[in-house]
Structures are given as structure tokens and as C-alpha cells.
Amino acid sequence: MSDxxxxxxxxxxxxxxAPAYEALIRKRRRxxxxxxxxxxxxxxxxxxxxxLMLVALTATGYKAFTQTHVxxxxxxxxxxxxxxDIFGSNWRRVMQASIAxxxxxxxxxxxxxxxxxxxxxxxFLVRDAVIADPSLIGGVLTITVxxxxxxxxxxxxxxxxxxxxxxxxxxxxxxxAFDKLVAxxxxxxxxxxxxFTSPDSRFPELAGLKGAFIGSGYLLLVxxxxxxxxxxxxxxxxxxxxxxxRFSDLIEVNINNLAAVPSVVFGLLAxxxxxxxxxLTRGSPLVGGMTLALMSLPTIIIATRAALKxxxxxxxxxxxxxxxxxxxxxxxxxLPLAMPGIMTGTIIAMAQAIGETAPLLLIGMNAFMTSxxxxxxxxxxxxxxxxxxxxxxxxxxxxxxxxxxxxVLLAILVMMNGLAIWLRRKFERRW
Amino acid sequence: xxxxxxxxxxxxxxxxxxxxxxxxxxxxxQGARMHSLTGFHGLYSALLVAxxxxxxxxxxxxxxxxxxxRSVMAGLPDGVLDGLDKGAASLxxxxxxxxxxxxxxxxxxxxxxxxxxxxxxRNAAASLALVVLIAVMSxxxxxxxxxxxxxxxxxxxxxxKIVMGLMIFCSTVAIFTTVGIVLSLLFESIKFxxxxxxxxxxxxxxxxPQIAIRADQVAGQGAFGVVPVILGSVVxxxxxxxxxxxxxxxxxxxxxxxxxxxxxxxxxxxxxxLAGVPTIVYGxxxxxxxxxxxxxxxxxxxxEISPNTALAAGICMAxxxxxxxxxxADDALSAVPRALSDGSLAxxxxxxETMQKILFPAxxxxxxxxxxxxxxxxxxxxxxxVMAAGIIASLTLNPLDSVTTVTVQIVxxxxxxxxxxxxxxxxxxxxxxxxxxxxxxxNILALRIVRKYREQYD
Numbered sequence: 094m095s096d097x098x099x100x101x102x103x104x105x106x107x108x109x110x111a112p113a114y115e116a117l118i119r120k121r122r123r124x125x126x127x128x129x130x131x132x133x134x135x136x137x138x139x140x141x142x143x144x145l146m147l148v149a150l151t152a153t154g155y156k157a158f159t160q161t162h163v164x165x166x167x168x169x170x171x172x173x174x175x176x177x178d179i180f181g182s183n184w185r186r187v188m189q190a191s192i193a194x195x196x197x198x199x200x201x202x203x204x205x206x207x208x209x210x211x212x213x214x215x216x217f218l219v220r221d222a223v224i225a226d227p228s229l230i231g232g233v234l235t236i237t238v239x240x241x242x243x244x245x246x247x248x249x250x251x252x253x254x255x256x257x258x259x260x261x262x263x264x265x266x267x268x269x270a271f272d273k274l275v276a277x278x279x280x281x282x283x284x285x286x287x288x289f290t291s292p293d294s295r296f297p298e299l300a301g302l303k304g305a306f307i308g309s310g311y312l313l314l315v316x317x318x319x320x321x322x323x324x325x326x327x328x329x330x331x332x333x334x335x336x337x338x339r340f341s342d343l344i345e346v347n348i349n350n351l352a353a354v355p356s357v358v359f360g361l362l363a364x365x366x367x368x369x370x371x372x373l374t375r376g377s378p379l380v381g382g383m384t385l386a387l388m389s390l391p392t393i394i395i396a397t398r399a400a401l402k403x404x405x406x407x408x409x410x411x412x413x414x415x416x417x418x419x420x421x422x423x424x425x426x427x428l429p430l431a432m433p434g435i436m437t438g439t440i441i442a443m444a445q446a447i448g449e450t451a452p453l454l455l456i457g458m459n460a461f462m463t464s465x466x467x468x469x470x471x472x473x474x475x476x477x478x479x480x481x482x483x484x485x486x487x488x489x490x491x492x493x494x495x496x497x498x499x500x501v502l503l504a505i506l507v508m509m510n511g512l513a514i515w516l517r518r519k520f521e522r523r524w
Numbered sequence: 525x526x527x528x529x530x531x532x533x534x535x536x537x538x539x540x541x542x543x544x545x546x547x548x549x550x551x552x553x554q555g556a557r558m559h560s561l562t563g564f565h566g567l568y569s570a571l572l573v574a575x576x577x578x579x580x581x582x583x584x585x586x587x588x589x590x591x592x593x594r595s596v597m598a599g600l601p602d603g604v605l606d607g608l609d610k611g612a613a614s615l616x617x618x619x620x621x622x623x624x625x626x627x628x629x630x631x632x633x634x635x636x637x638x639x640x641x642x643x644x645x646r647n648a649a650a651s652l653a654l655v656v657l658i659a660v661m662s663x664x665x666x667x668x669x670x671x672x673x674x675x676x677x678x679x680x681x682x683x684x685k686i687v688m689g690l691m692i693f694c695s696t697v698a699i700f701t702t703v704g705i706v707l708s709l710l711f712e713s714i715k716f717x718x719x720x721x722x723x724x725x726x727x728x729x730x731x732x733p734q735i736a737i738r739a740d741q742v743a744g745q746g747a748f749g750v751v752p753v754i755l756g757s758v759v760x761x762x763x764x765x766x767x768x769x770x771x772x773x774x775x776x777x778x779x780x781x782x783x784x785x786x787x788x789x790x791x792x793x794x795x796x797x798l799a800g801v802p803t804i805v806y807g808x809x810x811x812x813x814x815x816x817x818x819x820x821x822x823x824x825x826x827x828e829i830s831p832n833t834a835l836a837a838g839i840c841m842a843x844x845x846x847x848x849x850x851x852x853a854d855d856a857l858s859a860v861p862r863a864l865s866d867g868s869l870a871x872x873x874x875x876x877e878t879m880q881k882i883l884f885p886a887x888x889x890x891x892x893x894x895x896x897x898x899x900x901x902x903x904x905x906x907x908x909x910v911m912a913a914g915i916i917a918s919l920t921l922n923p924l925d926s927v928t929t930v931t932v933q934i935v936x937x938x939x940x941x942x943x944x945x946x947x948x949x950x951x952x953x954x955x956x957x958x959x960x961x962x963x964x965x966x967n968i969l970a971l972r973i974v975r976k977y978r979e980q981y982d
Contacts, residue, residue, distance in 0.1 A: 125876035132778020135771040136791055139850075142843045143798055146805070149813045326694030334688065335695070347698045353897070353967045354960065355904025357931050358705060361956040364938065365708035371586050372593075387701050394698075420684045448802025451906035451931070455938050477804045477907075484808050484911060492812070499805050506800060 150503075154496025160239055160285035160298060161248040163210065163274055167191040167219050167234045179224050184216035196270060207270040212239040214299045237281070239298040242490035244271055248280060251489075262489070288497060292465050293479065297490025300483070302498060304465040308378050308458070308473030309447055315382025315469055316389060316446050321439055323386075324393030325428075331394070332401045333423050352391035359388050360455030368456060376457035376472035384452050389442040396438020400431035433520030440513040444506050450477040476502045525651030526585060529658045533577040536662030540569035540669055547673040560679035568679040569669035571686045573662050580658065588650045593617060596643045601635050709960060712953030719947045720748045725954060727751065731917035731928075733937060733948050748951055750958065752917040756834070756927030760909060761902040763838025763923050764845055769895060771842070772849030779850070780857040781879050792854075799847040807911030810840040815912060822924065830914070830926040837912035838923065841905055845898045852894025856887035889977035896970035900963040906931040930959050 108114070168190055174182045192208045193199075199207060215238040222236060223229050239245070243262040246252045248271075258265050274280050291301030327344075335341040363384040367373050373380050404427045412422040453459070459478045466473035474482065480502065483495040545566030552558055597605075597617060605613055616636070623632060623640035624647075673679075717725065728749015775795065779788050815836035822829035829835070860883050868878040884891075914926030915936050937952040 121874055121877065125874045128774075128876040128879065129778065129782050131774045132782060135774035136778060136795070138771055139775060139795055139798065139843070139846045140791075142846075143794070145813070146801075146809050146843075149809065150805075153812065323694045323697050326691040327697065330688075330691035330695045334691065341695075344695050344698055347702050350964065350967065351698055351701060353900060353963065354705065355900075355906065355931065355963055357904065357906045357934055358709075358956055358960050360938075361712075361934070361953060362701070362705045362708050365712060365953070366704055372589050387697075390698060390701070418680065418684065420687060444800065448800075448804070450802065450804045451910070451935065454910075454935055459939065477802055480804055480808065481907075481911075484804075484811070495808060496812070499808060502802065503805070506802070510800065 157493040157497035305479035311378035311469040319386035328397035360452030392442040400434025541566040544569040556675040564679040716950035757929040764841035767842035768845040776853035803907040810912035856890025893974035900966040
């Protein structure tokens with residue numbers, strides 16, 4: 094009976110306020126806080142890396158989106174330019190005459206130094222202008238041409254005027270000449286359309302991404318045209334028709350393994366099969382596209398299978414019920430419903446393909462090309478391999494060009510992924 | 525000419541479809557009860573024309589240059605190729621080809637001009653033959669298909685059989701790819717191991733492939749020892765893991781247990797962005813920011829840091845791996861049944877204790893599997909190391925030194941070199957086989973671990 098009247102005697106009341114217990118609680122809370130902080134720090138580190146990368150790329154790259162130009166008057170004297178052979182005329186002398194006109198008070202050596210302000214390609218721009226309009230011969234052509242890279246850097250404030258002359262790429266005399274041009278209002282820094290519309294060049298101020306855009310475009314086209322039908326065909330077979338046999342197991346294991354094979358191995362495959370055995374053109378978007386198609390197949394197959402799986406069985410049963418054959422069920426009902434999911438997966442696979450570099454290096458898509466390819470069967474570069482070429486170039490001006498090209502590539506990726514997300518949102522269906 | 529062949533094939537496909545469908549429609553209009561819909565009769569003809577036509581064109585395109593080149597080379601006058609090795613002979617062929625294209629440099633010998641003419645003529649003849657073959661074959665198939673149209677012809681079954689065959693072919697492409705990879709690596713590696721013995725490759729401590737351009741310096745000098753290269757890969761992989769594993773795991777733990785659903789919905793996709801960035805961007809980031817920063821920091825601490833230190837490449841690789849590890853760990857943690865963590869919380873454990881004592885141990889197999897996959901990625905990753913790591917193999921474990929990796933060597937050995945008979949190029953394939961084997965083993969091991977040690981809760 095005493096148990097019922099006084100239960101506390103059997104088990105003493107726990108003292109929640111005891112110092113030993115409070116210390117324990119504090120310890121437990123501390124470890125809780127510690128774990129939480131570690132998580133937060135990790136996440137901020139990861140996001141910080143991302144932010145740092147974007148900031149660093151933007152900081153070095155944004156200046157490449159403008160290009161320093163100089164407006165010059167070029168006397169096209171008939172002495173230098175032969176109207177019968179405009180292309181082969183002495184354009185170097187034409188440019189020298191133009192420089193001499195701009196700097197009347199400089200001697201021969203000074204003129205030579207000042208001449209370095211103009212891009213090496215300036216004479217070709219003048220030549221092309223005269224070829225387009227031969228009536229200029231004998232007159233004066235006023236034209237805006239890019240400056241050479243050191244002066245582009247100088248104009249953008251990337252060259253410190255206080256460093257000793259020997260440590261800079263521009264001499265004091267050249268700076269004086271450049272400042273004179275600035276004072277005359279000849280220097281301008283417009284948006285650099287050349288970055289998008291010119292092909293590659295040895296000179297950073299003339300190098301552009303045109304060839305890379307076209308090469309990447311062809312490559313994606315080939316990759317898409319091969320990978321999408323094959324991927325969808327394989328996924329439909331495996332998901333809807335394949336009996337559970339060793340053969341279908343083998344295929345599945347293969348697909349999963351392929352997804353984990355390092356990309357450079359695909360490059361080796363392409364090199365020995367497509368280039369050496371079939372003898373296809375080295376560095377052509379056709380070969381690149383075929384290689385990347387093999388690489389993106391697993392991604393597309395896995396995405397397509399997931400999309401097919403998401404279509405509820407009731408749709409299939411209803412179609413079968415009204416007399417459709419199994420293939421009619423798939424092609425008339427299941428596939429159209431799965432299409433948004435398939436497209437989303439395909440776009441993501443293409444976004445991976447457009448950033449892929451390593452296999453393309455092995456099949457020679459990193460060759461220096463001064464013209465854009467006109468068919469997928471010619472050698473070309475792509476955006477990432479162009480970035481690789483520029484990153485490897487020693488000229489200072491290519492650093493900002495590389496960053497700018499990376500920003501362009503990232504922008505394209507953001508657009509493709511945005512499209513995929515938009516597709517998913519728009520067509521997402523809950524059954 | 526190839527375009528013409530495709531055009532003819534395309535026209536034949538349409539013609540076959542229209543003819544058969546028309547015939548079927550006519551039968552139907554006479555009141556007969558058709559087994560298949562008229563469209564299937566059309567499709568039957570179209571597919572019957574398209575599939576073999578396509579195969580023939582592709583096969584022709586692949587085989588024609590090989591066969592024509594061989595026949596031209598075989599038809600060269602006696603003696604001109606005497607004393608030339610395979611490489612020089614292929615140069616002769618390239619010259620003949622460029623002459624055939626109309627690009628004549630200097631004054632080639634008469635027999636080369638003659639050979640170029642034969643080459644051009646044979647190529648033209650072969651293209652013409654292709655066009656004729658496609659046209660004749662397509663017409664024959666169209667007639668055959670047209671002759672089969674009747675009320676009880678099972679066109680739908682025929683179509684479905686062809687489509688099923690196509691789909692099965694599509695799914696075997698994955699097998700062909702794997703077989704292609706294995707065979708191409710194997711063949712070139714065997715050629716390599718004929719020049720450099722296998723045990724020298726596997727256990728040699730010196731990797732100096734550039735020296736071996738001269739034939740008399742090839743084997744025997746131990747210039748193809750893969751150990752320092754593998755060691756370099758391992759050093760960079762370890763750096764990457766030491767950085768990426770804690771960051772990835774703690775991020776996953778926070779996202780899984782502490783973050784509000786809203787924060788999770790924002791942070792998770794942002795982290796995944798890191799996985800979508802092309803690796804060449806990380807490589808450039810490494811040489812633009814990380815390596816100079818490390819050098820500066822090292823200099824201020826009195827440390828000598830190599831310009832292409834393994835640390836820079838490792839750190840950038842770690843950034844790439846963070847989302848990979850964190851999403852794997854997150855999935856593994858989420859796969860633990862809710863009842864387990866609810867039970868732990870109900871007993872009075874804090875969220876942190878639940879994570880440490882219940883969720884994390886239960887998720888370990890999945891997490892280890894994820895880390896192993898990250899290892900295989902780190903070893904196979906190419907662009908970051910090509911740009912940020914060195915190309916000289918040195919036997920060192922010091923992360924501040926410059927090291928080289930398997931993938932870097934593959935790329936440097938093959939860039940700009942297509943001669944397939946020197947050990948330098950073939951070494952890249954031997955390295956490729958090694959890389960393929962290593963990553964394959966790690967991947968299989970990872971899947972095994974996930975399968976074998978995963979707790980079954982149902």
C-alpha cells in the first residue's frame with residue numbers, strides 16, 4: 094500500500110537542475126551547434142568557391158567585351174596601290190604613310206614605334222575596304238581599326254604607367270604617341286562585336302569566336318541527330334519491350350558502366366576507330382559529334398526511361414483495352430506524354446556535351462583555324478577547345494579573351510539549362 | 525555524290541510510302557476488309573527501303589576510302605615504296621590524295637601524278653556505283669513491297685517487326701561502344717607492349733616518353749615506367765578528396781537535417797550548378813586564381829611552391845566533386861526510413877545526435893559508394909589537370925610540387941601526333957587501358973558496396 098500513497102520513495106525524483114546534468118545538456122547543445130556550424134561553413138565554402146569563380150572570370154573577362162579602336166586617315170596613293178593588283182599591293186607602306194601623316198613631328202624610329210599602336214591586321218582591313226571600293230585609290234580613306242593588344246591593355250588601364258619602362262610592353266614614346274591620339278579624339282572603345290563575328294587569330298585584338306560557335310553548333314547538331322533517336326529507341330526497348338533476360342541485363346550494366354567511363358577514354362576510342370580505322374577527317378565536328386553522342390547516350394537513355402516510367406500504367410491499359418498493339422500504345426500514347434521529360438533530359442545531356450573538352454583534344458579539334466568551317470566535315474574548333482587554345486596562348490590579351498569566352502560558354506549553358514527547367518515546369522504533369 | 529545517294533534514298537522512301545498507301549486505299553475503297561490500316565502498308569514499304577539503303581550508304585562511305593586507297597597504293601609502280609616504312613608510305617598516300625584534290629606543291633614525280641589520277645577516277649567511279657546501286661536497290665524493294673499489298677497482308681506486323689529490330693539495334697549500341705573501347709585500347713596496348721615489356725611499364729620508376737622519339741632509345745632505358753604517373757594521379761586525387769569529402773558531407777548533413785525546406789530548395793540547386801560547370805572552366809580558374817594565390821601565400825610563409833603545384837589542381841577538382849559527394853550523401857541519408865530518426869528523436873536525442881548515431885551510420889554504405897565514385901571521377905578527370913598540373917613525371921608525394929597524371933600524359937602524348945607506330949603514341953593507349961581498368965574496378969566496387977551493405981528495412 095505504501096507504494097500507492099507515496100510512489101516517490103521507490104524512485105527518487107530526478108533533479109533536472111543538478112549541475113552535472115546541466116553540464117551534460119550544455120555539452121549536447123554545443124555539439125549540436127558545432128555540427129550545424131560545420132554544415133553552414135561547408136555550404137558557404139562551396140557557394141563561396143562558385144561566387145569567387147564567377148567574380149574572377151567576370152573581372153578578367155568583362156574588358157574583352159570592348160575593344161580599343163583608333164580612327165585613322167589612310168592616304169591610298171596610287172604609288173603604293175596598284176589598281177591592277179590591289180590584293181598584292183604594298184599595304185605595309187600604305188599604313189606607314191598614314192602613321193607618318195598622323196605624327197608629323199616624329200623621326201623614322203619614332204614612327205616605327207608609333208606604328209605598333211595599330212593592330213597587325215589593320216592593313217588587311219584597309220586592303221579589304223579598298224578592294225570593296227576601288228574608287229578610293231588616289232583619295233583618303235578614313236577607317237576605324239583595332240589597336241594592337243598592348244595599347245588595348247594601356248587604354249583599359251591594365252598597364253601601369255608608373256612601372257619602369259623596361260618592364261612594360263609599351264615604351265614611353267609609344268605612350269606619348271597614344272596619348273596624342275587620345276587627345277585628338279581618335280581612340281574609342283566600342284563593344285567588341287569582333288569577339289563574336291571574327292574567326293580565331295594569332296593577334297588577341299582580332300581573335301573571335303565565330304569558328305568556335307559554328308564548330309560547336311555543327312557538333313551539337315551531329316550529336317543530337319545521332320544520340321536522340323538511338324537513345325529513345327534503346328530506352329523504349331529496355332523499358333517497354335525487353336524481356337528480363339541475360340541480354341537485357343547485359344545492356345543495362347553496359348549503359349551504367351559507360352556513364353562512368355572517363356571522357357578521355359572516349360577520345361581514345363574515337364581516335365583509333367573514327368580517325369584511324371574509318372579515316373574520317375581529323376578535327377571535324379562530324380567526328381566530335383559522333384564521339385560526344387556515344388558519351389551522352391547513357392544520360393539520354395536514363396532520362397528517357399525515367400520519363401517513360403512516369404507515365405501511369407492506366408494509360409497503357411486503356412490503349413491496349415481499345416485494341417491498340419503494344420507498339421501503337423507506346424508510339425501513340427506513352428511516348429508523346431513522356432516527350433517533355435525526354436526533351437529535358439536531352440537538353441541537359443547536350444549542355445554537358447557542349448562543355449566537354451578532353452575527347453575533342455584527342456581527335457584534333459584544338460587546331461589553330463583562321464576560318465570558320467562551312468560544313469561539319471571540315472576541321473574546326475569548338476567553344477571549349479577554343480578556350481583551351483586561348484588559355485595556352487602566351488599573349489596577355491588572351492587572358493581576358495579566355496575569360497570572356499568562358500563567360501559566353503557559361504551563358505549558353507545557363508540558357509540551355511533554363512530551357513530545360515522551363516520545359517519541365519510547363520509540361521510537368523502529376524497523375 | 526553521297527548527297528545525291530541520300531537524296532535518291534529519301535525520294536525512294538517517299539515514293540514507296542505513297543505507292544503502297546495508294547494501292548491499299550484502292551483495295552479498301554473496293555469494300556475489302558483490310559488486316560492493316562492503309563498507313564501501315566505505306567510505312568512497310570518506306571521502312572523496307574530506308575533501312576537497307578541507309579546501311580548500304582554508311583557501309584560504303586566507311587569502306588570506300590579504305591579500299592580505294594589500298595588499291596591505289598598496291599597499283600603503284602614497283603620499287604617506289606621500297607625502303608619506306610609504314611609512316612613514310614602513309615605520307616606518300618597523303619601527298620597523292622592532296623594532288624588528287626588539286627593541291628599540287630612543287631613538282632611531284634610522274635608516278636604520283638598518275639596515282640592521283642587513278643585515285644580520283646576510282647573514287648568517282650565508286651561514288652557513281654553507290655548512286656546506281658542505291659537507285660536500283662530501292663526500286664527493286666519498292667516493287668517487291670508494292671507486290672505484297674493485299675487485303676489480308678499483315679503490314680502492321682511487318683512494320684512492327686522492323687521497328688522492334690531497330691530498337692534492339694539502338695540498345696546494342698551501348699554494347700558496341702564498350703566492345704569498341706575495349707578492343708581499340710587492347711589492340712594499341714598490345715602493340716605498345718611488344719615494344720616495351722609489361723613489367724617495365726607497370727613497375728618502372730621513370731616516365732620520360734618524350735625522349736623515346738628516337739627508335740634506338742625506346743625500351744631498355746625504362747622511360748615508360750608508369751609508377752610516377754599513377755602516383756601523381758593519386759596525389760591530386762587525395763588532395764581533392766581531403767577537401768571535398770568533409771565539405772560535401774557536412775553540406776549534405778546540414779541540408780538533410782537542419783535546413784528549412786525553403787533554404788534546401790535554394791541551396792541544393794545552387795550547389796548542383798558547380799557540377800554543371802565545364803571542367804575546362806575549373807582548369808582556367810586554377811591557373812588564373814588558385815595557383816597564383818597559393819604561390820603568393822607560400823612565398824609569404826617562406827615556402828617554395830611550384831607554379832603548377834598539385835595543390836591548385838587538387839583544390840579545383842575538389843570544388844567540382846563537392847556537389848557530387850553532397851548529393852550522393854544526401855540521397856543516402858534520405859533513403860534511411862523516417863521511422864528510425866523519428867524513434868531516435870522521440871527518445872530525446874537531439875537532431876545532431878540522431879544524425880551522428882542513427883542516420884549517418886545507416887547511410888555509410890551509400891556514402892562510401894559515393895566517395896568511391898568520386899575517386900574514379902577524380903582519377904579520370906582530364907581538363908583540370910591538363911591545364912593546372914605539370915607534364916613532367918616526378919616521384920613525389922609533396923602536394924606543393926608539380927606532378928603529372930595519367931590523363932595529362934594521355935592528352936600530351938596524343939596532341940598533334942597521329943603516327944601510330946611509335947611507342948610514344950601507343951603509350952597513351954596503354955595508359956588509357958590502365959585508366960579504364962582502374963575506373964571500372966572502382967565503379968564495380970562502389971556498386972558492390974552499395975548493394976551488399978545497404979540495410980533492408982522493409
